[in-house]
Amino acid sequence: MFGYFCVMITDETIIALSTPPGIGAIGVIRLSGKEAISITNSVFSGKDLLQQESHTIHFGMIKDGNVIIDEVLVSLFIAPKSYTKENVVEISCHGSNYIIQQIISLLIRKGASAAKPGEFTLRAFLNGGLDLSQAEAVADLISSDSQAAHSVAMNQLRGGFSTELNQLREKLIHFASMIELELDFAEEDVEFANRDQLQALIDQITLVINKLIRSFELGNVIKQGINTVIAGRPNAGKSTLLNALLNEERAIVSEIAGTTRDTIEEVLNINGINFRLIDTAGIREAKDAIEIIGVEKTMEKISQSAVLVYLFDVINMSASEIKEDIAKLYKPGVAFLAVANKMDLTYNDRLAELDLPKDINFIAISAKENRQIDDLKQMLYETAVGDQLSDSHTMVTNIRHVEALQKTQHALAQVSNGMVNPVTSDFLATDIKQALYYLGEITGQVTTDDLLENIFSKFCIGK
Known part of the structure; x- marks a missing residue:
């Protein structure tokens, strides 16, 4: 589909509604292509748009023959000074679905094609x-x-990720050209590419790639939201804690054990990060079929979490019971936070008396009395994000980019192996080309029709 589409793309003027569908104050219809201005001009009653300068706005009417469809504002962006680098027209009309469809249908009849x-x-x-x-x-x-998701996307849109990759790619291209030159003088057995310098560059690139791959773990959860499961035994106060964090009565609170049978999910924003809070059924031996399903769902959600908040009743649980729960719930790679609840009913030094594991982050709260909830929120943020967010920190949020970086990493390892266990320059050149290919896939120096179709088909129409 896109193979043919890519060849023909510059021959058509496309049109689409760029604002969300539905009734609103205004709708914005966008056209792009060589004939965008002339097609619009053919139905526009006002100034001659073909004689106007770029980045100007003009008031007039859209008319189908003698029938006025709407009064509009027309914005002109003349190539190459536009988003698409083609002639672009944006028509701001009243946000009636009828008016919008009438204008789009009219412009399609005049020669535009639906985007x-x-x-x-x-x-x-x-x-x-x-x-x-x-x-x-x-x-x-x-x-x-x-x-946070906005900041990461803006950094990537402004070229932060691309700049870092292109700098590495240019250095690698230099060595690739030197090794290619060696192939022209193969009979003379000369080296134009200094192997020590090449290895130093590979080490530098690998270091950056490793950092970028590691950043995906945080970048992906920022993009999707951080799955944060609240788990613990019945009556630990999980639903009360969820309500306290959200500052609203979202979950039913009861003294009856097993009230929460299914998971409850809500979003909490802390310092610009979305935490997807999941209140789960209490962990215990289930007494009926429904509760069995609830406990199974709890364990499933725990296995999928990025942050696990283990909430325990500091009054009624012994140290051995708490340690047993921690051993059962703790999973490598999942940020773990233990929260002692109901501290309003006991002494502040209770945690010290319990002699709990030193490598687990603990905090004492009272969900019912709303004590230490702000401190818990800050600890959640620090546990999940820490100081990894900054304007200068490049972050990967796309699985396609991670896979390309991992392939680049493998190709560079092959280059290093080829220098440790000497191979001929043509083998080194092949491995370097592979690394360049995978880096180029990320920024688009290397593309295929299938790749473009997969990426752009997921966009909304009009963008």
């Missing part, structure tokens, strides 16, 4: 306005629902 999902951004990429990772950041920016 496919992501086609405007695809044109921006194909015309050199964005690289591929920046184009993907556009979709991330549109779907961002927290300050």
Whole structure:
């Protein structure tokens, strides 16, 4: 589909609604292509749009023959000074579905074609306005629902990720060219590429790639939200804690053990990060079929969590019971936070008396009395994020990028092996080309039709 589409893309003027569908104050209809201005001009009653300058706005009417459809504002962006690097027109009309469809239908009759999902951004990429990772950041920016997700997407859209990769790629290209030169002088047995310098560069690139791959763990949860499971025994106060964190009565609170049979999920924003809080059924020997399902769901959610909040009743549980729960719930790679609840009913030094594991983060709260809840929120943030977020910190949020980085990593390891166990220059050149290929896949120096279709088909229409 996209193979043919990519060849033909510059021959058509495309049109789509760029604002969300539905009734609103205004709707914005966007056209892009060589004939975008002339097609619009053919139905516009006002100034001659063909004689106007770029980045100007003009008031007038859209007319179908003698019938006025709407009064509009028309914004002009003349190539190459536009998002797609083509002529772009944006028509701001009243937000009636009828009016919007009438205008789009009229402009299609005049020669425009309905845009496919992501086609405007695809044109921006194909015309050199964005690289591929920046184009993907556009979709991330549109779907961002927290300050952190917005910041990460903006950094990528502004080229932070691309700049770092391109600098490494240029250095690697230099060595690739030197080794290619060696192949031209193979009979003379000369080396133009200093092997020690090449190994130093590989070490440098590998260090950066490792950092980027590790950043995906945080970058992905920022993009998707951090799965945070609240687990513990019945009547530990899990539902009370959920209500206290959300500052609303979201979960039913009861003294009857086993009240929560199913999971309850809500989103809590802490310092710009979305935590997807999941209140679970109490962990105990289930007494009926429904409770069995609830406990099974609890264990499933725990296995999928990025942060696990283990809540225990500091009054009624012994140290051995708490340690037994921790041993059962703790999973490598999952941030673990133990929370002692009901401290309003006991002494503050109770935790010291319990002699609990020193390598687990503990905090004492009273969910019922709303004590230490702000401190718990801050500890949640520090446990999940810490100081890893900064404007200068490049973060990977896309699984496609991670897979390409891992393949690059493998190819570079092959280059290193080829220098430790000497191979001929043509083998080294092949492995370096593989590394360059995978790096190029991220930013779009290397693309396939299937890759482009997979990426841009997920965009909304009109972007």
